[in-house]
Amino acid sequence: MALTRRTTVSLALALAACAFPATALAGKTLDAVKQRGEVVCGVNTSAPGFSATDSQGRWKGLDVDVCRAVAAAVLGSAEKVKFVPLNSQQRFAALQAGEIDILSRNTTWTLTRDASLGIVFTGIDYFDGQGFMVPRKLKVESARKLGGATVCVQAGTTSEKNVADYFLANGIKYKSVVFDTAEAIQSAFFSGRCQAYTTDMSDLAGARTKTSKPEDYVILPEVISKEPLGPSVRRGDDEWFAIVKWTLYAMIEAEEDGITQANADQQKAESKDPGVQRLLGGGEDTGKLLGLDKDWAYRIAKQVGNYGESFEANLGPKTPLGLPRGANRLWSKGGLLYAPPVR
Amino acid sequence: MEAIAARPDPAAAREPPPAAPGPAAWVRRNLFSSVPSALATLLVGAALVRVLPAAVRWLFTGAVWAPDYEACRRLEYHAACWGFVAEKHRLVLFGRYPFAEQWRPLVATLLVVAALAASAHPRSWRRWLAPAWAVVLAAFFLLVRGGALGLTYVDPGLWGGLPLTVLLTLVGVSASIPIGIVLALGRRSRLPVARGAASLYIEMVRGVPLITVLFVASFVFPLLLPQGLRLDPLARIALAITLFQAAYMAEVVRGGLQALPKGQLEAAASLGLSWWQAQRRVVLPQALVLVIPSFVNSLLSTFMDTSLVTVVSMYDLTGALRLALGDPQWRNFFIEGYLFVGAVYFACCLAMSRYSHWLEKRLGRWARRPEASAA
Amino acid sequence: MKAPLLSWSTRSGRARLYQAALLAAIALAAALLWRNTRQNLTARQIRTGFGFLGQPAGFDIGEGLVRYGPTDTYLLAFAAGIANTLRVAVAGIVLATVLGTLVGLGRLSRNALVRWLCTGYVELLRNVPLIIQLFAWYLVATEILPEASSPIALAPHVYLSKGGLQFPHPVWARGWAWALAAVPPGLAAAWVLARWARARRERTGRGPRLAWPAALLAVAFPVAGWLAGGAPHALELPEVTRFNVSGGVSLTPEFLALLVGLCTFTAAFIAEIVRSGVLAVPHGQTEAAAALGLTPRQATRLVLLPQALRVIVPPLTSQFLNLTKNSSLAVAIGYPDLVSIANTAINQNGQALECIVVIMSVYLAINLVTALGMGWYNRRVALVEG
16 A cells, blocks of 8 residues: 555654654663663853863863763772763753762752752852953952943852842842853853843853953952852762762862872871871772762872862863862862871 | 716726836835935945944955964954864764764755755655655655675764754654644544544644753653663754654644635535545645645754754753864854854745745645536 | 443444444553553652642743742742743744745745745745744844943943843833823723714714724823823833843843744745735625725725735734744743743753643643634624625
8 A cells, every 4th residue: 555645744753753862761860870871961151160171072160070070989990971061941850850979060058959849959069259340451359349230140050149149238230141051151251241240150261261361350359158069960870879969078078188189099008097087088988878889089189180180180370260279178188178088 | 968978088098107126216215205205215225334344344345265263363352363264164964973983964964955855846746746845855864874785883972063963854854744644633533532632732732932842852751761762862953853753743734724614525425435545545635735834844843943952961062162262273263153054044945935935836836627527 | 122331233233342342442551551651750759749839949030021039939930931921922922923024925926026035934934943033033142243231322321132132111200100090091981982973873874983083082091190190291211220220121032033933924924824825815895895985095994904814813813822832932042931940940850741731721722712712803803695
């Protein structure tokens, strides 16, 4: 019988449906990750220093390193990660829907996000604050002098709420222009549509590197809010939550113990410090308690490095961003990074 | 008597006044036929004389064609920098598809264009057309997705540019045709439940903007699926476009069904055909042929609507242009970028609308012939 | 024997069977989807319900008729969004109709240059997607216009810059309130006068039409009210301050780009509709009107226009609805219309389902109102078959 148009169209549709990747089963995340063989990590479309592609298409950044560390701990290799770039509208929906395993996208930890979006934050990998960036030619020295200015801010971010609170509290009149993507807002700011751009300080530094003349823009000194940035996972999977949490703590602990990528092997073989041996798998098997093997932290230190190395490589003074450690130093050096004992 | 004889014969046909041939007479008739018209000609002519040479200079003669950033910068916007297009055209046309594999979506798109050209003429509308299209669609997917026949797999998140636009248009239109037919038949049905359900769906979907439907696809579809099942983002958007277009397609088919003379249904009933048989063998073939020009218009409007997926962060042709303009070096040459993408859309859409007009005229002739031969 | 209600053998029985099956299928599908939704919502711990409408939203809305601050509720935010949507839709419809009519008539002009220009305009704008036109207009507004601290002065106290278009507006005073209150009585008086004059002419066949006196009356009432209120003429003038122009009516570049983009795009379609409407009136009508001794103006007003309007009004309605729906593209260029604000709300509180229901209901309501209004007008101009 000759095929009717409807039958053939239905056949084509069936073929089309097969072309899309098969639906994945969410559930216990650790089992799914092991079965899949890679960690799916939600990152920013382009946040220099946190998650951005270099000219060869490789992902680099502090958030990227956290995901690679999780992959090294769980799957044995830091390369077994698939990065999914997300904009600020998609990020939570993607995590809730199970499209990604970790959201490591310089996202601020707030009560609302922790309690009502179905996600839970595992820790803080960067202590940040919100600031303003203005063109140097406006000769503005302080955010309090921004009365009457137009401020660009991104929709759906903590920055939007914070800037409203700040100007209200200080009795400063301003006009706000709200955009939904980072590209749109940066395009508007650099074209001169608004006089000030407000978001996390690290984001401002990163955005500045994207212009052809970074020296034409200055970041004002006022820090108007606390912005603790950290990775988050879906609520309800305590095992995966613990793994991601302790991965970050392992990186901090490694810096505290003086373990670097270069000397990890040597430390593992020779160190007499029981704390170092415990971290690198020589002493008690902490990995088993997490559902991993005993070399989990050793692989993190060897393949990704400690927190300090990651910071220096991505955000430090030698990078275009040139951010100081500031509050992101270890607690013993006057900062806020404090890892509970890995034992 | 002489006065009557001298009157000119009223019945004799008189020659029409001669329409003067030649360009001078044409100019007089079309440009200077009255005082306001002459004024308009002078005004518009003066404006054109000022603007056109400058525009040609800006667009062509003074422009930089090589992808040379320094040369473009030196122009200081006094001429066009087509170097931007030369530098970024692959990013704009193919999105984030892996650079080395971009021949695959190119071949796939050319295949679709060839298939469109081949099925343009009514002479090729035979039984093998629908299966041929199914094969073309399957080949398109295979080429772009990979994973078989030695082609590396490319994740749908990386598909972009013109091939993505073509893909969404084709899937949207072809999948919405059967749904639209069902909805149109439902809306014209005698059964109140079917009529109510179809009308409700059609009016609700036609009353909301496409952006809302895309938001529903991004935010609500994941909630509707059972736990543990998930749908790829590209599939979600394609489904949203299909469901949206189905409502408009239903109206198009309904127009065709209404234009069919009632005698056809009565003749089918008198031959003893059931309702379904009558629809399948008598009504739908005629009704669908009647509305083919409207189908082409639906194809055109779907093609233009796919540009909206850039709002939900898919990098189709429009989205890929915005990606290319994100480069800090080339940001300032946005006019050239938008002219390029606008020209691509304009060429495709103009071709489709001209084809639709041609088809309408041709089918009009064709539809009239049976009546003439019966008479 | 009476056949049972649901029988396969009778036609009506089969009809009932089909409908029952259809209803059951729809109900089953709805129940399944509802169950999945509930499961997913509880699993992700997303709140449900419309209670969030009473909570402070915490974000700011940059422009609009409704003054909105971060401590106001979500409900007010949505109201501000609806006001912004209506603002651009109404302005767009009016301007697009005017421009579209002009271009449509231009396409029918005797002058070849005008004809080509209008044809080029229509073909160009109909074949490029609206979102590209909007992006292009927005980039023109933000890249090419001067900085807000040094705007172009189009006229005294009218400034155009990256910050938008600013022009003076009268300071609200009692005189303006009285002028506004006097507008309905003025219109009513004008209408009464025109009706009386028309009735007298139909009765006696003589007497002037009094169209101009009626119009004057409609204007005189508000003017009288303004004078009675003290003739306030204080204007709020925009001033160039350090960063921006402040004061006066401020139309942001987002609003301007959206308005210009929507107008020019929709005008191209309206031009086609007007052209086909005018061409649909047979030329014999014009000739018959001339044969009856009507002047060209009278022929246009009494013979051509009513017949052309009959053909024009239905597709014009759908273009008005399209313009309203297309205004949702504002989310792409940062204009805070309803969809844009709902998008922000979804991102702040995660309640996607409720916000989308709000958006869809508002658009369906606008759709219904416009369709009803134009349907009433259509019935007035429709052909009354004898």
